[in-house]
Amino acid sequence: MAVLLVAAYVFITISLLFVIRLYTVVKTGQKHRPGDRGPVAVLVVAGSGGHTTEILRLMECLSSAYTPRHYVIADTDRMSEEKICTFENSKQHSGSRSQFTICRIPRSREVHQSWSSSAVSTLNALRYSLPLVFRVRPDMVLCNGPGTCVPLCVAALLLGILGMKKVLIVYVESICRVQTLSLTGKILYPLSDYFFVQWSSLRDKYPKSIFLGRIV
Structure with a gap:
């Protein structure tokens, strides 16, 4: 019984320290804006x-300070890589120096996938996201709703929790979300440093969100 009590005490203590550290990491990210400290290495979840x-x-609106750009797509996505390459090649033709990479990780959740199997596939995606994020060490993660961004944002938060690097998480809710947030938005709302919505009705429901009108 004594051993169980000690184990429970240790577990509670570690959990409290983890929560405090997570709160500190999320809060300190709002003290500066991307680009204030020179070039911004950005991890873009497509x-x-x-x-x-x-x-x-969204990437078209970012200045050349956001470089290098590391795009992450799902391993079952057959179209996004071509779109990204076309976009980056157009930047080169316009005179901007294009520095980008494209990485693939397993998809967290397929359309109509059950919740129980989604938990397993998300953990599998996290297994690939951790070494990717720890290797790239971005200054910012930019995402707009695909489930694949959840394990990547968790990995980015872990960098800060371990004291290795604070990574800003910037989330832009899809324009098709008018009254309610997407599931990904609901998960990342308390964890993001900047949370943008494109309808005033969402801004009224979620006070932390930032409304700038139609962004895309």
Whole structure:
């Protein structure tokens, strides 16, 4: 019984320290903005279909300070890589120096996949996300809703929790979300440093969010 009590005490203590550290990491990220300290290495999470189209429209608005750019797509995504390469090649033709990579990780959740199997596939995606994020060490993660961004953002938070590097998490909710957040948005709302919505109705429901009108 005494051993169980000690183990429980240690577990509670570690859990409290983890929560405190997580809170500190999330809060300290709001003291500076991307680009204030020179070039920004950005990890861009591209989903399939409309998610990729929207995220590339966002990338068009970013200055050349956001470099290098590390795109992450799901291993079952057959279209996003071509779109990304086309976009980056257009930047080269416009005179901007293009520094980018494209990485693949397992998809966290397929459309209509059950919740129980989604938990397993998300853990599998996290297994690939951790070494990727720890190797790239981005200054910022930019995402707009695909489930693949959840394990990547968790890995980015872990960098800060371990005291290795604070990574800003910037989330832009899809324009098709008018009244409610997506599941990914609900998960990342308390964890993101900057959370953008594109409808005032969402801003009214989620006070932490930032409303700038239609971004994409």
